[in-house]
Amino acid sequence: MNRFALAFRLPIIVWQGLFFLGPLFFMIAMSFFLVKNYRMEEAFELKNWARMLTRGYVWDSYWYTLGMASLTTAAAAMLAFPAAWVLAFRVSEGVRRWAIFLLIIPFFTSYLVRTFSWYVILAESGVINAGLGAAALGPYTMLNTPFGTVVGYLTLTLPLVVILQTVSLANIDQNLVQAARNLGCPPARALFAVTLPLAKTGLIVAALFCFILSFGDFVAPYYLGGSKPPTLPILIVDTTKSGQQWPRAAVVAVMMMTTLFAIAATAIWLAYRKRVSA
């Protein structure tokens, strides 16, 4: 290999090794370190693991986070699908382009500010309850509930899910759907028998990203969900920021990564699995 080729490969490997793999592997190692007198010491002990895995509140958080992220993923997939279907099949190419451009905008507005907006909108004396109050309804408690958390998660994930679903639906060869209709397949059946299987990979990837984003977000469950109970990312923040217990935070992070890895592997297997029998 000549120097030219090496000049493009080596710096990347060194840089990403130092600042991507390095941190991740160090974090895994750190989960076995000890903290004595507020100082971290290199060690290989299972104490942090033993402590975290035997605490009920950790497992409460774990199942709560997993449940909320799954719920959000299901909700986002179902809320987004009709919208994506319209954008893919019922509007012109130009409208679709514009819609996708609009959907990119939220990524460049601060997620914190959007969450703060929801906080004000959903509050007991906020915009929604004021509106409902005028109709002699409510007030409803929406903040510091799982509902608030899901609203926050959806704020983060829904634009991405709509974009990914739209793109995967729009890439379907429409001739196949028309062929099915031509062979006497009713529209609803064509959706399940032809459209969904063809768009499967894209839909699963959209759901996977939605899950990863919700699973790892600490803003929505903290500010809109009131941290009751705290999710795993909130545990990481609290343990790191206030307790100085980085190794314990690392344990939580490794738990999260393991879970995500298993879920991503399953999702990818589902997405690319070939149907063997009809």
Place this chain on the structure above:
Amino acid sequence: MSARITTALLLSWLLAVFIFIFAPIVASVVFSFNSDRFPTIPLGSFTTRWYDMIFADVEIGEAARNSILVSLSTSVIATMLGFATAYTDYRYRFPLKGPYLALILLPPTIPLIIMALAMLAWLSWIGASGQLWSIIVAHSVLTAPFAMAIIRLRLNQIDPNLEAAAWNLGSTEWKALRSVIMPFCRPAIVSAACLTAAISFDEFAVAWFVSGLNKTVPVIILEIVQGNIDPQVNAIGSLVFLTSISLVVIAQVFFISRVGRA
């Protein structure tokens, strides 16, 4: 007839999804000009008080300077990393290319909070945390994949003989890179620079963990939000939005339109 009703229902659904997505953005811009400390219906009077406050705030000014420095440096480094990997992927085949590409493409699949903890721990361990450049390093790793993707897409459109044609006409590999590959990729390079800057400008989790005392704008927002209800957040958010969206529009003009055309 029923088909039209179905379409109408679906269009309303689409509209509802858009309203849900844009409600908080519109609300924050509206609230930023609203006099009430805790906005509700009916709205209070128009004011620029929150903007006056943030412009007068020394700490926010400092954070804005930090943010600009971080996002500009990030965009330069991330675009270079992205270009190098995109070009390597385009031009070479080699054993372990899969892991090599994974090394640059994987960071976005790992939750930011985990990256934040890992970066904090590692950078402290090697004695490099709490600096502005700690944020820059972390943000470069996080944003390089986006630069790589944009530049790689552009390289998909190149005539594979173009670079060989330059060698054939007397260019060394370096000269061909500079006089053929880079000019061809220029729109994508500009877009990548804009997008990575915009992402870095908004990122708060990693910045919060590794920044120490050198806060960026999103970190300030996070701290304000933790305290109490303060409409300054809306004003800052609106300004950040304006900055980011300008970068995106530039990226769009330079790249997305051209990819669409080709």
Place this chain on the structure above:
Amino acid sequence: MKDPLVTLSGIVKRFGDFTAVHRLDLEIAAGEFIAIMGPSGCGKTTTLRMIAGLEAPTEGQLRIGGRLMNDVPVHERDTPMVWQSLALFPFLNTRENVEFGLRMRGIGTAERRRRAVEWLERLEIREFAERSIDTLSGGQRQRVALARSLVTEPQILLLDEPLSALDAHLVIRMQGVLTRLQRELGITFVYVTHSQSEAFAMADRIVIMSGGRIVQTGRPREIYRTPECRFVAEFVGRNNILEGISRGDAIETPLGVFPAANLPAAGRRAILVIAADLVELSRTGSEGSIPCSLISEEFVGATVTLFLEAADGTELKVQLPERALGDLDLHAGGRFHLSWPDDVGHVLAEN
């Protein structure tokens, strides 16, 4: 032959397990217009790319002007190429494209411009000098590619199927441009193509390749009239190919016994090749003529090719000028008789 400009001796090129070129020997003279021709995958483009330095030979020696070139990097060779895709730089205008090679050699702006404009004039595209490449027509782009390659005044120009993307009428025009340029400049053109008409119209000498080997080299007419193997007989022109057994002064085929010269010893297998344009067609049979029925016909301008089938299923072709058809009734299944003069058959020993 004059002193060879390019010498390939024992050149082998392997890509992994695949051998693209097998022990190739070829000398190309200075000032020669040589065409390398063959079906896709025959190794012709690989050979051209090795001359340019874009591929390194696995074995053998490549010399240009006597100098061993195997390890000379591509950018130091001065063997410009006209690419099939043209590979014009889309971000440069016409003049800047032409100047590119000069810029890479560090020649000053004024000199660069002067020489570029000179070549633009020579190729009659001066008026497009400041135009963007994608506003030019196919023929104009072709000329830009030529100017860009020739501006450094090389001793050799490599052309890789440069006309394959052009409309038929433009191909003829560009063939004229290329032959005129080659004659005026007196430099070597190495022209790779799968198109027989392009190769035969322009080249002084033709090299036919198949499966990574040279199967025949010669002047266009030699190749056309005296193919040396069955592959060339099938690939070039329109030939009828009859397998048979030598009887010393005649060959026995399923369609009859035909006198022929240059046959191998009696009893050996041989092939009789009769060019389709030398076959005579009539409605009525004569002694030794072959009764056939018409399957289909193909019109290409003034020439008609008839495809016929003999009683035993052998397919035969006849090429005629369109006006010679007269009032022949050409419907599928029509009965005809074919014959040819004794001396037009060309014999190949079967191996």
